[in-house]
Amino acid sequence: MLSFGTLHSLNSMHLAALYIRWLNEMQQLLVCCSVSRKIVHQELLCGQ
Structure with a gap:
């Protein structure tokens, strides 16, 4: 039988x-967001 302390430490580890x-x-x-934002920004700069 697991003691409450063991159960508690297992729970906090989980x-x-x-x-x-x-x-x-x-x-x-x-x-991913920052990379896609950079790509969009570069496309906007190149597109001008």
Whole structure:
């Protein structure tokens, strides 16, 4: 039988893993957005 302390630490480890995964996904989204914004900006500059 797992003690409450063990269960709590497992739960917080799980939450931390989810948080890290979420941060990574947000970072990838930000990178994609900034890259596409640069491409659009360059196309606008070249198009003039």
